Amino acid sequence: MSEFKQKTTNIDEILKQLGWFGRYQQKRWILFIIIIWVLLLTEFSYVFSTINPKYRCLVPDCETASNTEYKPVWLSNAVPFKGKQPSRCKRFQIKADKEHRSTGECDSDLFNYNVIEDCDEFVYDTKHTTIIQDFNLLCEKVWMIAIPGSLHAIALFLALPTTGYIADRIGRKKVIIFGVVLGGLFCFIKSFSISISMFVICEFLQAASAGGSFTSVYTLIAEFTPAENRLLGCVISFGCLSLAQMSIAGIAWMSNSWRLFLRLVTIPTALVLFFMPFFLPESIRWLISQNKISEATAILENIAQENGTELKEEHKLQLKVMLDNSKDSNKIRNESLKDVFKSIPMVIRLVTCSICWISCTFIYHGLFIMAGEISGYRYLNFILVGLAEMPGSIICYVSCNRYGRRLTMSVGLITVGICCGFYIFIPDGHWLRLIMFLLSKSAITAALGTLYIIVAEMYPTSFRVTLINGCSMFGRIGQLITPTMPILATYWNILPILIFSLVSTTAGFLSLILPETLNTTLPDTIEEAVNINKKTVINPLLYG
Incomplete structure (x- = not known):
């Protein structure tokens, strides 16, 4: 047996020999990127549908709505100010002995400054409409703005472990197709909402149905790419976040109505459905882990044919032996989640990853949402924030290759803490505030991208999506809190940034507990995962 193992090669070597970026892979990579882009368009849609615009009371004695x-x-004569901003829901009482005026000048002697009244008509700082205007989520109802985002996070919290388990049982491909179809469908139905209740129900169903699809695509990419190129593949796929954020901000900018906006972001979903069932491959590693050797061999032969290469005789022999011995090779399939939790190192990693994921998603989504609150034009800010993720992805790739995954994530999180700390002490409206904000977004992108890489590389194949989604599930706790950040900012505008600074710094030091996965092969068993930094354990199913 040992003599045979020395003559055989692993799946990474087979993929490399067939050409890791030939014609077959080029077509699939285009499809991967489009699928991720489509998923993220619907994923971030609630952010732009629930933007809380600046507004103030309409003063009918001085102006009309049109x-x-x-x-x-x-305005300062008619409405109380808080700093440089007018009160949203209060105005001074008109003196009873004064004649009502049409639009024009409003002198201070028109108002009684001893009495402040509530109002029921408002003037907005933008022509873009969101659910805030349509469903009247103003003043005392402002807390309801957080409901869609919070329910979105709850849906992900509930759906991620389920979809992860399903992806490890029935395959990555089916979960991805299922998520794209239902996510797009519920997003489209959501655009016809007649009440806030209908909107949040559709939001919940959309997030629940599409929740695990991104991690399934990400895992498929990691398993589809040879070890030497896996980092580049993962960084490119995560870099699609930047493309999606800039795209969706541009679509929202051009759409004056949130209903039109939601319908536009679902159009790519309908287009990708024509290609996905026929061109999206199943994970070869997953097929082998499930003893589906014939299907894995068929995909490898398709790769060889389309790339103009051919499987080596030793690889064909290896696959034949796998097929002949598949009934006896039950090591992976007989492992269960109970075995994962019996391993103390695996439990420590799960807990650490979950805490880091909570911190990263809280800050990542929090900074994205808060982009609409910083000085300047909000849609341009969203585009700049998306653009700031590109250098973060580049830093992730370079640093992970040179300094390792663990150090990259730790430094990225601590950098976020430092930048957010500086942000607090910079005067409002100063250009340095925007710079610190964008640096924070770039650093958290590098940290979160690295976290995805670490978890993909340190968990075994049979439970990879389950465990990644398990960590991501706890990360939804952070995302659950983020919709409250704009509300906290109305009480103290630097409070959200202060919280981001403290959380990221703490997580940065905690992440040093995780193992280094640089230059390691993907583990296929729990034993290999535990010994990720040690001598590689030979997996008989993958190595003959």
Whole structure:
């Protein structure tokens, strides 16, 4: 047996020999990127549907709804100010002995400054409409703005472990197709919502149905790419986040209505459905781990044919031996999740990854949502924040290759803490604030991208998606909190950034507990995963 093992090669070597980026892979990579882009368009859609615009009371004695502006010169005479911003829901009482005026000047003697009244008509700083205007989520109902985002996170929390388990049982491909179809469908139905209740129900169903698809695509990419090129593949796929954020911000910018916006972001979903069932491959590693050797061999032969290469005789022999001995090679298939939790190193890694995931998703989504609150034009800010992720992805790739995954993630998180700390002490409106904000977004992108790489590389094949989704499930706790950040900012505008700084710094030091996975092969068993930094344990199913 040992003599045979020395003559055989692993799946990484087979993929490399067939050409890791030949014509077959080029077509699939285009499809991977499009699928990720489509999934993220619907994933982030709730952010732009629930943007809380700046607004103030309409002063009917001085203006009309069709003939006004957000900050006319006379506004301080009619509305109380908090700092540089007018009160959203209060205005000064009109003196009873004064004649009502049409649009024009509003002198201070028109108002009784001893009495402040509530209002029921408002002027907005933008022509874009969101559910805030349509469903009247203003003033005392402002807390309801957080409901869609919170329910989105709850749906992911509930769905991720389920879809992860399903992906490890029935395959990555079916989960991806299922998520893309239902996610797009519920997003489209959501655009016809007639109430906040209908909107949040559709949001919940959309997130629950598509929740595990991104991690399934990500895992498929990691398992589809040879070890030497896996980092590049994972970074490119994670870099699609930047493309998706800039795209969705541009679509929202051009769409004055949130209903039109939601319908536009679902159009790519319908287009990708024509290609996905026919061109999306199943994971070869997963097929082998499930003893589906014939299907794995068929995919390898398709790769060889389309790339103009041929399987070596030793590889054909290896696959034949796998097929002949598949009934006896039950080591992976007989492992269960109970075995994972019996391993103390695996439990420590699961807990550490879950805490780091909570921190990363909290800050990543929090900074994205808070982009609409910083000075400047909000949609341009969203585009800049998406653009800031590109250098983060580049840093992730370079640093992970040179300094390792663990150090890259730790330094990235601590950098976020430092930048957010500086942000607090910079005056509002100063250009340095935007720079610190963008640096924070770039650093958290590098940290979160590295976290995805670490978890993909340190968990065994049979439970890879289950365990990744398990960690990501706890990460939804962080995402669950993020919709409250704009609300906290209305009380103290630097409070969210202060929280980001403290959380990221703590997680940065905690991440040093995780193992280094640089230059390691993907583990296929629990034993290999535990010994990820030690001598590689030979897997008889994958190595003959």
